[in-house]
Amino acid sequence: MTDQxxxxxxxxxxxxxxxxxxxxFLSLPSISALTEHKEAVQAAALWLQQRLAQAGIPVSxxxxxxxxxxxxxxxxxxxxxPTVLVYGHYDVQPVDPLDQWTHPPFSPTxxxxxLYARGSSDDKGQVYMQVVAAESWIKTGELPVNLxxxxxxxxxxxxxxxxxxxxxxQEQLQADVAVISDTPMFAQDVPAVCYGLRGLxxxxxxxxxxxxxxxxxxxxxxxxxxxxxxxKIIASLHDAQGRVTVPGFYDGVSPLTGxxxxxxxxxxxxxxxxxxxxxxxxxxxxxxxxxxxxxWARPTLEVNGMWSGFIGEGRKTIIPQSAHAKLSCRLVPHQxxxxxxxxxxxFIESQCPPTVRLRIERGEGAPGSITPLDHPATQAAVRAxxxxxxxxxxxxxxxxxxxxxxxxxxxxxxxxxxxGFALPDENFHAPNEHFHLENFYKGxxxxxxxxxxxxxPATS
Amino acid sequence: MTDQxxxxxxxxxxxxxxxxxxxxFLSLPSISALTEHKEAVQAAALWLQQRLAQAGIPVSxxxxxxxxxxxxxxxxxxxxxPTVLVYGHYDVQPVDPLDQWTHPPFSPTxxxxxLYARGSSDDKGQVYMQVVAAESWIKTGELPVNLxxxxxxxxxxxxxxxxxxxxxxQEQLQADVAVISDTPMFAQDVPAVCYGLRGLxxxxxxxxxxxxxxxxxxxxxxxxxxxxxxxKIIASLHDAQGRVTVPGFYDGVSPLTGxxxxxxxxxxxxxxxxxxxxxxxxxxxxxxxxxxxxxWARPTLEVNGMWSGFIGEGRKTIIPQSAHAKLSCRLVPHQxxxxxxxxxxxFIESQCPPTVRLRIERGEGAPGSITPLDHPATQAAVRAxxxxxxxxxxxxxxxxxxxxxxxxxxxxxxxxxxxGFALPDENFHAPNEHFHLENFYKGxxxxxxxxxxxxxPATS
Numbered sequence: 001m002t003d004q005x006x007x008x009x010x011x012x013x014x015x016x017x018x019x020x021x022x023x024x025f026l027s028l029p030s031i032s033a034l035t036e037h038k039e040a041v042q043a044a045a046l047w048l049q050q051r052l053a054q055a056g057i058p059v060s061x062x063x064x065x066x067x068x069x070x071x072x073x074x075x076x077x078x079x080x081x082p083t084v085l086v087y088g089h090y091d092v093q094p095v096d097p098l099d100q101w102t103h104p105p106f107s108p109t110x111x112x113x114x115l116y117a118r119g120s121s122d123d124k125g126q127v128y129m130q131v132v133a134a135e136s137w138i139k140t141g142e143l144p145v146n147l148x149x150x151x152x153x154x155x156x157x158x159x160x161x162x163x164x165x166x167x168x169x170q171e172q173l174q175a176d177v178a179v180i181s182d183t184p185m186f187a188q189d190v191p192a193v194c195y196g197l198r199g200l201x202x203x204x205x206x207x208x209x210x211x212x213x214x215x216x217x218x219x220x221x222x223x224x225x226x227x228x229x230x231x232k233i234i235a236s237l238h239d240a241q242g243r244v245t246v247p248g249f250y251d252g253v254s255p256l257t258g259x260x261x262x263x264x265x266x267x268x269x270x271x272x273x274x275x276x277x278x279x280x281x282x283x284x285x286x287x288x289x290x291x292x293x294x295x296w297a298r299p300t301l302e303v304n305g306m307w308s309g310f311i312g313e314g315r316k317t318i319i320p321q322s323a324h325a326k327l328s329c330r331l332v333p334h335q336x337x338x339x340x341x342x343x344x345x346x347f348i349e350s351q352c353p354p355t356v357r358l359r360i361e362r363g364e365g366a367p368g369s370i371t372p373l374d375h376p377a378t379q380a381a382v383r384a385x386x387x388x389x390x391x392x393x394x395x396x397x398x399x400x401x402x403x404x405x406x407x408x409x410x411x412x413x414x415x416x417x418x419x420g421f422a423l424p425d426e427n428f429h430a431p432n433e434h435f436h437l438e439n440f441y442k443g444x445x446x447x448x449x450x451x452x453x454x455x456x457p458a459t460s
Numbered sequence: 461m462t463d464q465x466x467x468x469x470x471x472x473x474x475x476x477x478x479x480x481x482x483x484x485f486l487s488l489p490s491i492s493a494l495t496e497h498k499e500a501v502q503a504a505a506l507w508l509q510q511r512l513a514q515a516g517i518p519v520s521x522x523x524x525x526x527x528x529x530x531x532x533x534x535x536x537x538x539x540x541x542p543t544v545l546v547y548g549h550y551d552v553q554p555v556d557p558l559d560q561w562t563h564p565p566f567s568p569t570x571x572x573x574x575l576y577a578r579g580s581s582d583d584k585g586q587v588y589m590q591v592v593a594a595e596s597w598i599k600t601g602e603l604p605v606n607l608x609x610x611x612x613x614x615x616x617x618x619x620x621x622x623x624x625x626x627x628x629x630q631e632q633l634q635a636d637v638a639v640i641s642d643t644p645m646f647a648q649d650v651p652a653v654c655y656g657l658r659g660l661x662x663x664x665x666x667x668x669x670x671x672x673x674x675x676x677x678x679x680x681x682x683x684x685x686x687x688x689x690x691x692k693i694i695a696s697l698h699d700a701q702g703r704v705t706v707p708g709f710y711d712g713v714s715p716l717t718g719x720x721x722x723x724x725x726x727x728x729x730x731x732x733x734x735x736x737x738x739x740x741x742x743x744x745x746x747x748x749x750x751x752x753x754x755x756w757a758r759p760t761l762e763v764n765g766m767w768s769g770f771i772g773e774g775r776k777t778i779i780p781q782s783a784h785a786k787l788s789c790r791l792v793p794h795q796x797x798x799x800x801x802x803x804x805x806x807f808i809e810s811q812c813p814p815t816v817r818l819r820i821e822r823g824e825g826a827p828g829s830i831t832p833l834d835h836p837a838t839q840a841a842v843r844a845x846x847x848x849x850x851x852x853x854x855x856x857x858x859x860x861x862x863x864x865x866x867x868x869x870x871x872x873x874x875x876x877x878x879x880g881f882a883l884p885d886e887n888f889h890a891p892n893e894h895f896h897l898e899n900f901y902k903g904x905x906x907x908x909x910x911x912x913x914x915x916x917p918a919t920s
Contacts, residue, residue, distance in 0.1 A: 212892075213889065228763060231693075234692075234695075302779055304676065304770055306687045310765035312493075320766075328676060355743075428678065
């Protein structure tokens with residue numbers, strides 16, 4: 001029995017323990033966006049730090065930041081071996097609308113080998129998977145690589161203190177490659193290595209009219225309604241072909257290569273299934289691009305939330321005092337988030353009438369990223385997938401944002417392998433988030449196999 | 461000392477009692493729109509019924525309806541005297557945003573002879589004013605008219621059961637004229653008789669896209685965002701000249717006469733003061749009309765509330781499942797509310813793309829109304845104002861809606877005198893609603909004087 005077989009056997013004989021422990025971890029409501037959940041975020045950090053120690057990793061600690069803490073751990077046994085930096089996040093998205101959850105979001109529930117809970121797939125389940133993959137080597141022999149673990153608690157609020165942490169801990173974090181499991185497989189039975197991510201530029205816009213809500217009988221017709229002004233602004237952001245109208249918005253976009261368009265077109269992508277997974281009556285998007293191109297390689301501008309006036313039960317005949325929207329852009333390589341935010345803000349200002357007041361609050365931003373397909377670590381991941389899933393990995397891009405990939409590139413000069421085991425329809429950021437346990441188990445085995453290939457590079 | 465002087469003396473010697481009693485009445489949070497306030501609405505009805513009995517009115521009772529109750533009272537001592545039907549409402553608007561109230565809405569507070577409370581001016585303060593005006597005659601002698609009181613608890617939710625009550629109690633409610641104090645004076649020291657009201661047509665629109673909120677990274681660019689679709693619909697409802705774009709919307713509108721436009725233009729209306737009272741940066745409205753024409757005699761379409769997606773603290777990068785708006789139109793005589801609602805709904809349907817689903821929920825409707833200026837009851841009100849305020853009454857219209865005026869006209873064949881003592885900037889329907897006590901006292905005296913003129917018509 002090889003050392004790798006021992007590690008894989010260890011993983012295969014501990015499924016019940018993993019479910020119990022994952023249930024504990026997912027029960028901690030570590031919503032980073034809500035100040036009243038601060039203690040739960042800290043509890044999740046502590047749980048994770050203790051679990052890393054329990055796995056036999058000699059260094060594990062909680063590093064405080066100006067926000068939620070970083071959990072850092074390392075096992076560096078042999079300087080001659082390659083060093084891998086594993087990144088993940090133990091914070092989760094908010095859970096409203098709560099009434100749409102079939103099971104309470106922080107009461108993890110297994111139904112038909114699927115685990116339902118906020119954070120199950122994004123990203124606490126995958127963080128825990130990395131820990132047990134390392135443990136399987138430590139408990140049965142010796143890790144083929146040095147491992148460093150960097151788990152943050154602010155990914156869902158834009159990783160606002162992570163860049164500073166990385167800049168001030170560059171020596172500690174030095175490694176040959178970063179590995180992140182926070183991306184989905186292409187589909188069930190289609191494991192994938194992801195080589196491109198979108199970035200983000202976010203903002204809130206506040207339109208204010210009268211000093212307070214006004215009676216629409218007494219004042220209606222004589223003052224601008226801020227909800228109308230906001231609606232006109234939002235309506236002006238896209239044209240009839242689904243393109244963002246903001247001048248300069250597409251200037252920095254790298255065009256898709258012919259090879260990429262052919263790769264995407266060759267994937268087993270079923271438009272009808274995709275449509276069904278959304279529940280929308282029809283697909284929609286920017287003219288001239290396929291659905292995969294739209295979500296992976298084209299920038300977008302979306303309203304994430306919008307509110308104005310009386311939204312309770314019944315009716316209140318008012319002109320609202322104000323109207324508000326949360327906006328975010330998904331960006332592709334090589335759009336500059338600050339420049340995009342400037343362009344969007346300037347366009348919104350140009351669309352706002354003088355009959356209301358406008359205030360724009362800038363949110364965080366991060367550029368998109370691209371990782372080379374031919375990097376040895378990428379190829380090691382492809383081999384590990386082949387061993388465990390008995391399939392060729394798909395090369396995909398992803399529409400979401402992992403800003404830390406950009407920081408690893410620019411500050412630590414390190415490539416990143418994106419090797420995730422969630423499925424695209426597992427409701428990240430939505431009610432009823434879940435994780436298929438089959439992919440949790442196979443994911444842990446694939447990661448344990450990846451350590452082996454990274455430690456003993458292929459000769460062929 | 462004449463009988464009228466006795467009544468007025470009585471009113472002038474009871475100011476302290478009135479403040480105490482009004483404080484009791486206004487402390488009952490009779491918000492008709494909120495089901496959890498049902499008992500408070502009933503408590504306000506009971507308070508009012510008991511106060512009518514205490515005033516010496518022989519018949520007073522609570523009449524149940526399918527919704528909130530009607531308080532009915534009458535004193536019919538002499539069939540030879542004219543009979544007046546007094547209408548008012550003891551329900552109030554919701555109070556949110558609660559954090560904008562300087563004093564709690566249901567803890568009435570007097571500052572500088574101004575009484576702050578939800579319902580102080582709209583309309584519990586004016587309802588109570590009618591009761592004490594009647595009491596002043598009863599306690600000092602004999603009422604010059606027969607009085608019937610019809611006080612409802614559903615005015616702020618569209619008087620949904622009042623029409624049925626009136627239709628099934630026509631004999632009970634027979635009178636020569638109706639008097640309502642639910643309109644404002646034109647300004648401080650400019651008492652007014654109001655001869656025109658706007659009507660209302662309300663609806664909610666619901667735009668639904670995906671089955672649930674979607675991750676904007678995973679799906680962004682491939683499905684229509686319901687907030688964008690709603691914004692485009694709302695933006696399409698007005699043109700650049702402030703006109704409603706719905707085909708047919710203005711078809712039934714009676715044009716303003718030259719005399720009316722001259723009357724309005726002659727009123728002491730200060731645009732800068734009006735603008736200041738709103739707090740908006742500029743006035744705005746339909747091209748070709750003055751501010752008074754816009755708010756009194758032109759129909760409008762307003763968003764009263766709008767909501768979509770994530771509106772809590774922080775950020776959630778989603779495509780919202782749905783987007784919603786509460787709309788209402790203010791209508792002028794002779795627009796048909798049902799036809800307008802049909803036209804607006806049809807236009808919204810025509811503007812909605814096939815990439816989302818649309819549902820329109822009809823709310824209540826009521827036409828606008830006009831009352832003759834030369835009716836003897838109108839002229840009696842003008843004389844009463846002259847006696848108490850020592851000024852000529854202004855003839856004004858009003859932008860708000862009092863649907864019962866239309867029902868009195870069509871079902872009871874009775875004209876209505878609109879004689880109100882609130883001021884336009886007393887924040888009806890908004891935080892910090894208030895009522896100037898000087899106008900409460902003078903209003904009660906004017907109403908007591910009106911009873912006298914109605915009972916003993918002028919010979920000149």
